[in-house]
Amino acid sequence: MDELISPMTKNRxxxxxxxKNDLILMEKIRQQxxxxxxxxxxxxxxxxxxxxxxxxxxRSYQYGMDHNLYNYGPVLDKLAFRELVHQKExxxxxxxxYICQLEAMLSDAIILLSDEEGTMLRVxxxxxxxxxxxxxxxxxxxxxxxxxxxxxxxxxISLVEGTPMQICGPEHxxxxxxxxxxxxxxxxxxxxxxxxxLSIVTSSFSKxxxxxxxxxxxxxxxxxxxxxxxxxxxxxxHTLQVTDEALLTLNKNGIITNANRVAQQIxxxxxxxxxxxxxxxxxxxxxxKSLLSSGRPIRDAEMxxxxxxxxxxxxxxxxxxxxxxxxxxxxxxxxxxTRKKTTQAHRSEQETRFSFQAIKGRSPKLxxxxxxxxxxxxxxxxxxxxxxxxxxxxxxxxxxxDLSRPEGPFVAVNCAAIPSTLIESELFGYEGGTFTGANxxxxxxxxxxxxGGTLFLDEIGDMPLELQPVLLRVLEERKIMRLGGSxxxxxxxxxxxxxxxxxRELVEKGQFRQDLYYRLKVLQIDIPPLRERGNDIIELARxxxxxxxxxxxxxxxxxxxxxxxxxxxxxxxxNVRQLENAMLYAVNxxxxxxxxxxxxxxxxxxxxxxxxxxxxxxxxxxxxxxxxSMKEIERIMIEQTLxxxxxxxxxxxxxxxxxxxxLYRKIKEYQLVKS
Numbered sequence: 283m284d285e286l287i288s289p290m291t292k293n294r295x296x297x298x299x300x301x302k303n304d305l306i307l308m309e310k311i312r313q314q315x316x317x318x319x320x321x322x323x324x325x326x327x328x329x330x331x332x333x334x335x336x337x338x339x340x341r342s343y344q345y346g347m348d349h350n351l352y353n354y355g356p357v358l359d360k361l362a363f364r365e366l367v368h369q370k371e372x373x374x375x376x377x378x379x380y381i382c383q384l385e386a387m388l389s390d391a392i393i394l395l396s397d398e399e400g401t402m403l404r405v406x407x408x409x410x411x412x413x414x415x416x417x418x419x420x421x422x423x424x425x426x427x428x429x430x431x432x433x434x435x436x437x438x439i440s441l442v443e444g445t446p447m448q449i450c451g452p453e454h455x456x457x458x459x460x461x462x463x464x465x466x467x468x469x470x471x472x473x474x475x476x477x478x479x480l481s482i483v484t485s486s487f488s489k490x491x492x493x494x495x496x497x498x499x500x501x502x503x504x505x506x507x508x509x510x511x512x513x514x515x516x517x518x519x520h521t522l523q524v525t526d527e528a529l530l531t532l533n534k535n536g537i538i539t540n541a542n543r544v545a546q547q548i549x550x551x552x553x554x555x556x557x558x559x560x561x562x563x564x565x566x567x568x569x570x571k572s573l574l575s576s577g578r579p580i581r582d583a584e585m586x587x588x589x590x591x592x593x594x595x596x597x598x599x600x601x602x603x604x605x606x607x608x609x610x611x612x613x614x615x616x617x618x619x620t621r622k623k624t625t626q627a628h629r630s631e632q633e634t635r636f637s638f639q640a641i642k643g644r645s646p647k648l649x650x651x652x653x654x655x656x657x658x659x660x661x662x663x664x665x666x667x668x669x670x671x672x673x674x675x676x677x678x679x680x681x682x683x684d685l686s687r688p689e690g691p692f693v694a695v696n697c698a699a700i701p702s703t704l705i706e707s708e709l710f711g712y713e714g715g716t717f718t719g720a721n722x723x724x725x726x727x728x729x730x731x732x733x734g735g736t737l738f739l740d741e742i743g744d745m746p747l748e749l750q751p752v753l754l755r756v757l758e759e760r761k762i763m764r765l766g767g768s769x770x771x772x773x774x775x776x777x778x779x780x781x782x783x784x785x786r787e788l789v790e791k792g793q794f795r796q797d798l799y800y801r802l803k804v805l806q807i808d809i810p811p812l813r814e815r816g817n818d819i820i821e822l823a824r825x826x827x828x829x830x831x832x833x834x835x836x837x838x839x840x841x842x843x844x845x846x847x848x849x850x851x852x853x854x855x856x857n858v859r860q861l862e863n864a865m866l867y868a869v870n871x872x873x874x875x876x877x878x879x880x881x882x883x884x885x886x887x888x889x890x891x892x893x894x895x896x897x898x899x900x901x902x903x904x905x906x907x908x909x910x911s912m913k914e915i916e917r918i919m920i921e922q923t924l925x926x927x928x929x930x931x932x933x934x935x936x937x938x939x940x941x942x943x944x945l946y947r948k949i950k951e952y953q954l955v956k957s
Contacts (some may be wrong), residue, residue, distance in 0.1 A: 287492055288450040288463070289330045293496055306459075312452040319343055335453055342433035342455040352458040355431040358401065358424035366424075370403055372516065373469070373477055376508035380501050381406060384482070392416060392483040396465075398476040400428030414487055419458075435459065436466035437479040444468050444476060444947050446502075448495045461485065463494040466579060467502035472510040474944055479703075480505060526685065527597070527639060528616040534609050536560045536574050548594070548618055569596065576611050577601045584619065593619040609628055615639075636680040642825050643818035646936045647810035651678070658805045659685040664757070666742075666802050667780040669809030672857030675780035676740060678809060683736040687776055690735025695728050698741035706749055712765040729762050732775040741916075742802065743783035743794065750795045757801055812854040812861060816923075816938055819849050826865040827877070840867055842878045850919065852886045917952040920945070924954065 284868040290307050311330050318331070319339060322784045331339075339349075347353055358366065367374065377395050384393050385406050392412055402425045407413040421427070429438045433455025435441075439447040450463040456565035466481040480502040482494060518531075519540065528545035530538055538558050541549070549555060549563050560570055567585050573579070580599040587594060597615040641652055658665055667675040676694060683692045700708050711727030729737060739745070745753070756762055757777065781803050788794035789876040812819060825842060845868075854860055864883050872881040879887050920938065927933040935945040948954075 285332050285334060285494055286446050288448045288453060289332075290450045290453075291448065291463075291492055291494070308451050311844050312460075315339065315349070319349055331453075332445065334443055334445075335434065335449070336639040338429060338434040338439050338442070339455055339503075341429050345430045345433075346431055347455070349433065352456050352940060353432055354420045355425045356425045357420070357422060358426070358511070360424075363424040366397065366401060367403065370397055370478075372512045373397075373505075373509050375401060376512055377404070377469075377480070377505045380505050380508075381480075383940045384501060388482065390484065394421075394437065394481040394483060395478060396427070396441070396481070399426065399442060400431070400441055400479075403425050403478070407712060410768060412485060432456065436464035437481045440466040440468045440479045442474065442482075444470075444951075446495055446499045461549060465498045467495075467499045469502050469506045469509065472513050473941060474947075475941060476943070477506075477509065489731055500895050525639065528618075529639070530555075530614050531602075532560055532574075532612045532614065534611055535576070536570070538563065541610065545616060569599075573599050573601075573612060575725065585799075595619050636677045637684045638681045641674065641681060643815055643823050644821070645810070645818045648815055648818060651807050651809050654805075654807050655682055656685065658807065661775065661805065663804040664777045664779070664802055666785075666806045667778065667783060667806070667809060668806060669780070670811045670857055671782045671856075672859035673809045673811055675809060676738065678807065679736070679738040679740075679778045679780065683738075683776070684796060686736070687735050690775075691732060691737065692736050693728050693732040693775075694740060696740045698744035702746045705746060706752070707765055709749075709753075710762055710765055713767045717939075724764065724766075725760070727764065729756060729773055729775070730771055731917060736776040736778060739777070739779045742779040742780060743781040743785055743788055744782040747793065747795070750798050754795065754798045754801060774809070812857040813852075816936065817850075819854070819861065820846055822861055823849055823865055826862045826870055830866055830869045834869070836869075836877055839872050839875045839877050842876050844879050845877050845882060847918065848879050848887055849898045851922070905929055917954070920948055920952065921954055924949075 290304060301663050307330065313327055314331055318336070335637070342349070342751060375393075381393055381395060381404055384391075389408045389409050390412070393404065393406040393408075396402050402421065404426070405416075405421055405423055407416055426812060427435065427438065429442065432438070434449065435454055436447045436449040439445075439449070446465070446467040446832055448465045449464075451460045454460060454462070462483055462485060464481050464483045466479050467477045468476060469480060471477045480498055482498050484494075525542065526544065528542065530541040530545045530549075533539050536559055538555050538560055541555055546555060555563055561567070564570060564585070565588055569583055569585050571581055573580055574789065579601065580596050582598075583596045584593055584595065586592075594615045598616055599612060599614045600615060601609050602611045603609055607870045638652060638656060639649070643649075655665075655678055665682065666677075667678055669675050679694070680692060683690075695709065697705065709727050709729050711725050711730055714724040716730075756773070761772045763770050784801070785794055785799050788795045789799050812822075820841070827841070828838050849861075856863075864886060867883055868877045868881045872878065920934070923938055930943055931945060935942045938945065940948075
């Protein structure tokens, strides 16, 4: 905290006039600044200059500015400023009520709100004297004040360093600013990207104190909370609208607070339902009453809507709780029921269990695969899913089917699991009497059963070579003949294939037909292995832990920080399937509701060498019960990810699930200098 407070206010708890000691301090700082900038001397040990201030002076000097002169910051034209205000609407709406309160409290101060580039969005002058003084600086709405335009000042350092800062008198770069003092604090969005700064400027540092910085930090924090909440609401609203499922939110009293387009069309297309009690839309529903009274989640439950004369499936109804666990509403996912067999317990083999919403993860590679799959789902061309074993290829196939042919059957065939002597009859079926001991009425094959829906051929690289031309002909002619049959049966299915092998290499070896290969890979989606998905590993692990705990009706264990590191540094040859099995093992073996490294399967912890910060010799895995802070965990993760990616910032940021600017800021915060 000492680095943030000006040495001239360090002992001032309240505003007080300048005294002799103040003037001596000002002169010392003035002389040290002149010596440093003119001769570029190293900072003396007894210097009054804080490191952040010194660095800002040097940056300002490198911009070619003379501290004895004065630069007016440029000003945006009216059109550009109007556009900027429109872009920063959420920030301004969050900040304006607090700025009004500050204005009422501080009649002898200027209040500034800037964006992340230092452009002034709000300039509130407390009185006429300040207004006249401010005219000399040309500080108005749209003024661009940053280190490259006006040199060192409090909000410039806040924007560069991402920390609060107080600058008084001669600590400013330009001499002209020696008569003013300023306390400033940064504002971040919910992804911790810099969004702007709040500043309190006074005409003299005699009107600043240590409490001035505390005040601006508190108000900036309040603005930041409101701003992040507004961004979150906007994100939720956007997510509600872009999903292809019916979603609505309720407050804790059962009033509909939001509903997306799909929900509106299903429930009440002719009227606006937001603000309406849920029972007015759905009628009296015991399930909904139970949700509102108990707060317990609902999954895969049917209800009949008499007014609409239809049945709906509540895919999920989940309570929304704040950080203290207090309920403030519910989110409900609905689906129209169009089949006789609807609930999870009664679904047939030919119905899908997964949609795109079931694919968990936010890593760039996975999101790219999901985006491609969504686009390809609208096309009729064949799709080839390429990915290692356990990456979720069938889940992708089911999600594509759910978006393209949801009313038709989904028929899955594992080409590697069926003996080569039986695969032809499995695919094409047979007429009665074809085989001794076979069904007398005959049996439809998988190709026939998939008519009107989707055929998923998993492990297509293992299909017998002699059967491949038969499949190729079916794809060309769209008709089949059962074994022992004499007539063709027309078929119309969407074909999705999957493999963990290199089909091109199999073609070159003569183990796979080239013409079939090109027929299958019209549209190809590469599903990334788990080891390339960064923080998705932890998101999936926690999802599986929660799922397993619900199934076993036990309290949900938590992952310890060392266990998190173990999961992140394991290479996961079995991918998502292996991770789920590992969490099943850990949930059933852990004690005290905490999963530690010793609770993980041995292959995950064997050979992993995670080191602690410099000076600590105990291996991390040996400290399963230690109380490592999240800061320490984050520092280790960033350091090792940088090593893993050979200091490639873009790759490291993607693996860590953060933006490049956030990663740069954390590298600076943890003093992780790139080699």
